[in-house]
Amino acid sequence: MTDLINDVWRELCESYPHADVAAEIETDRTRVRTDATVLSMVVSNLIENAIVHAEDAADGPAPTVVVRVTDGPDDRSATVVEVADDNPPIDDAEIDALRAGDETALEHGSGIGLWIVHWCVTALNGRIEFEYDDGNVVRVTLPTHAAADERAAVDGTRTPHGPEGPLVDDAVDASSDGDPAEADD
DSSP, rough: HHHHHHHHHHHHHHHHHTTTTEEEESSSOOOEEOOOHHHHHHHHHHHHHHHHHHHHSSSSSOOOOEEEEETTTSSSSEEEEEEEEEESSHHHHHHHHHTTTOOOOOOOOOOSSSHHHHHHHTTTOOOEEEEEESSSEEEEEEEEEHHHHHHHHHHHHOOEEEEHHHHSOOOETOOOOOOOOOOOO
8 A cells, every 4th residue: 555655646746746745654554455556546636636726726835635544443344545635625516426426517527537536436345535624635445355245245246355256356565566465454
């Protein structure tokens, strides 16, 4: 997880050298069973959206974005990735369209970035939440493979390691170069 966050951070720092992007890894779980490419798209799109919308909002100081990785609320069933900024609130119409799952001519988002995040998080059997407290916080909660398997056994849904076999079998690992590996739980 640490390597993935750092790789995205380095890439975006090259594209947006004026932005202040910090990463806070607040978990000892450095591995999460997921699709590293898809998770990278989630993190990259969230950070880039925060930077671009900060630039659109004001000509003031450099955009500030914090990426925080923590354990889920019960400590083992999920990993949480939060991207926080000090921007004005994300427009309710953007969030409403995502929650509804579609757009109309009257209610639609202004771009595709949050849709990419929504689709990717859905593919990873995660959930996305939005809140505002002196800035936006976009929280992505990803189940550990044990939690996803348990949920699939109860409701019959396909998960990364559910009853229909592996949908995703990569582990994002702080000590690897992205090769699939067994995940810690």
